[in-house]
Every structure is written in structure tokens, then in C-alpha cells.
Amino acid sequence: MKRRNFLVAAGAAFVAGCNRIAETDAGKAVLNAAESWHKSAHRLLVDREALAPEYPKSAISPFFRGNGSTDPQNGDYPRHVEEGFANWRLEVGGLVANPLSLSLENIRRLPQRTQITRHDCVEGWSAIGEWTGPQLSVLLDAARLSEDARFIVFRCADNLSGADYYESVDLIDAYHPQTIVAHTLNGEPLPIRNGAPLRMRIERQLGYKHAKYLTAVEAVASLDGIGDGQGGYWEDRAGYQWYAGI
Ligand SMILES: Nc1nc2c(c(=O)[nH]1)N[C@H]1C(S)=C(S)[C@@H](COP(=O)(O)O)O[C@H]1N2
Numbered sequence: 035m036k037r038r039n040f041l042v043a044a045g046a047a048f049v050a051g052c053n054r055i056a057e058t059d060a061g062k063a064v065l066n067a068a069e070s071w072h073k074s075a076h077r078l079l080v081d082r083e084a085l086a087p088e089y090p091k092s093a094i095s096p097f098f099r100g101n102g103s104t105d106p107q108n109g110d111y112p113r114h115v116e117e118g119f120a121n122w123r124l125e126v127g128g129l130v131a132n133p134l135s136l137s138l139e140n141i142r143r144l145p146q147r148t149q150i151t152r153h154d155c156v157e158g159w160s161a162i163g164e165w166t167g168p169q170l171s172v173l174l175d176a177a178r179l180s181e182d183a184r185f186i187v188f189r190c191a192d193n194l195s196g197a198d199y200y201e202s203v204d205l206i207d208a209y210h211p212q213t214i215v216a217h218t219l220n221g222e223p224l225p226i227r228n229g230a231p232l233r234m235r236i237e238r239q240l241g242y243k244h245a246k247y248l249t250a251v252e253a254v255a256s257l258d259g260i261g262d263g264q265g266g267y268w269e270d271r272a273g274y275q276w277y278a279g280i
């Protein structure tokens with residue numbers, strides 16, 4: 035990960051200059067402070083990269099309920115339902131060198147990850163499901179994310195009370211191994227209520243971050259000017275935390 039390389043490089047540069055500094059008491063104090071800074075930065079990264087628990091098949095919930103939009107009626111969505119999503123595209127764009135426009139077939143041919151995880155909604159319910167899809171990192175690497183990208187925005191097809199649903203994460207969550215673009219739930223194509231034909235799974239985050247009806251993945255330098263600037267539909271409207279780590 036770029037950020038980790040940066041920390042390692044910064045640490046190495048720092049150590050290179052340390053022998054002389056260490057000869058003074060003030061220098062020692064600075065080194066101790068830097069060491070504890072490095073330790074806590076490292077702990078934070080390790081914690082953010084830890085995997086969410088995965089469960090055995092026997093733990094899968096018999097019914098994975100839908101929440102929020104469960105049957106979008108706006109825009110092109112009903113036509114896509116009629117077409118069996120044969121013409122659905124996922125755009126990967128924004129701050130990338132090589133923008134992509136992928137069909138579901140393109141997405142199903144990428145290397146896949148399957149994971150049985152628990153979804154936790156802030157409204158107080160949970161469900162365990164088995165999700166399959168390519169890691170978002172595979173798409174971002176294929177699109178060649180630029181150096182100035184800091185966030186990934188997820189665009190959705192559903193319009194809820196006048197605004198398009200959207201969400202966003204930082205690059206740590208975007209590159210987390212369990213962050214996948216899911217097309218399959220419990221071995222079947224996603225039901226409409228759960229985000230057909232594509233939805234994000236971001237397993238270290240609360241339910242509202244898992245954007246359904248995914249149409250585009252957009253790399254940006256800042257969340258200003260996206261929606262109302264708070265990074266997501268519920269963040270803009272109800273003051274939900276942008277960072278919803280679990
Ligand atoms: N596009 C879109 N994504 C969404 C929502 C939504 O209304 N629209 N609801 C969110 C919330 S609050 C939750 S808990 C989950 C629900 O996922 P589910 O419908 O598969 O249970 O989707 C999230 N992603």
C-alpha cells in the first residue's frame with residue numbers, strides 16, 4: 035500500500051539522521067516521541083487492515099432483508115430490470131489514467147473473492163450472507179489510480195426522496211482485501227432488494243457504506259462538491275459519521 039511505503043520511507047530517512055541527534059538529551063526525547071508516534075501510526079494501520087470476521091456456511095441468515103431502497107423505480111433502473119441487467123455498465127473513472135467501462139460479464143471474469151460476513155445496520159439489525167465479486171483493488175489497479183486520488187466515491191442508480199444515493203471511502207478501505215464489488219449473494223445473482231446487479235461490500239464499515247445498485251466508482255482528491263460534501267447520502271442528510279468503522 036502506498037501509504038505504508040510512505041511511512042516506511044519516512045521512518046528510514048528518519049533513522050538515517052538519528053545517530054547524531056541521539057547524542058543529546060533533547061535529541062533522545064525527540065527520538066522517543068517519534069518512536070511512539072511510529073508505533074501508534076503502525077497500530078492504526080494494522081487495525082484498519084485487519085479482516086472482519088468470516089463465518090461458516092451454517093451461519094448464513096435464511097433471509098437477507100433489504101433496507102433503504104429495495105426496488106428503485108427511477109431513471110433507467112426499471113428498464114435494466116426488464117433486460118435482466120444485460121446492458122448494465124460499471125464505470126471506473128475520476129482520477130485514473132485508464133478509465134474503464136465494464137459489463138457484468140467483464141466483472142465476473144476477473145479473479146473473484148467469496149466471503150461470509152455479517153452486515154450491521156445502524157438501525158439495529160444484522161444479517162450474515164455469502165458475497166462474491168472481484169476486489170475493488172483489482173479494478174482500481176486496472177484503472178491505474180493517480181497519485182492525487184484520496185477517496186473513492188460510489189455512485190448508485192437509486193434516487194431516494196430527490197437525491198441519488200452515494201457513498202465514499204478512503205484508500206485504506208478501498209484497498210482492504212474484503213472490499214469487493216459483489217454480484218452474487220448466497221450463490222445467486224443479487225436480488226433487487228439487495229442491490230442488483232452490483233453492490234459494494236466494505237466489511238469493516240457499517241451497513242450504510244455498502245452502496246447498492248452500483249453504477250460508477252470515481253476516484254477523487256476531495257469530497258467537497260460531491261453531494262453536499264459530507265461523503266454520503268446519509269452523511270449529508272442525517273449527520274451519520276463518514277467513518278463508520280466496525
Ligand atoms: N444505493 C443504496 N445503497 C444502500 C442503501 C440505499 O438505500 N441505497 N441503504 C444502505 C443501508 S442503510 C443498508 S443497512 C444497506 C442494506 O443492504 P440490504 O438492502 O442488502 O440489506 O444498504 C446500504 N446501501
Ligand SMILES: [Mo]
Nearest residue numbers: 155156241242
Ligand atoms: Mo443501514
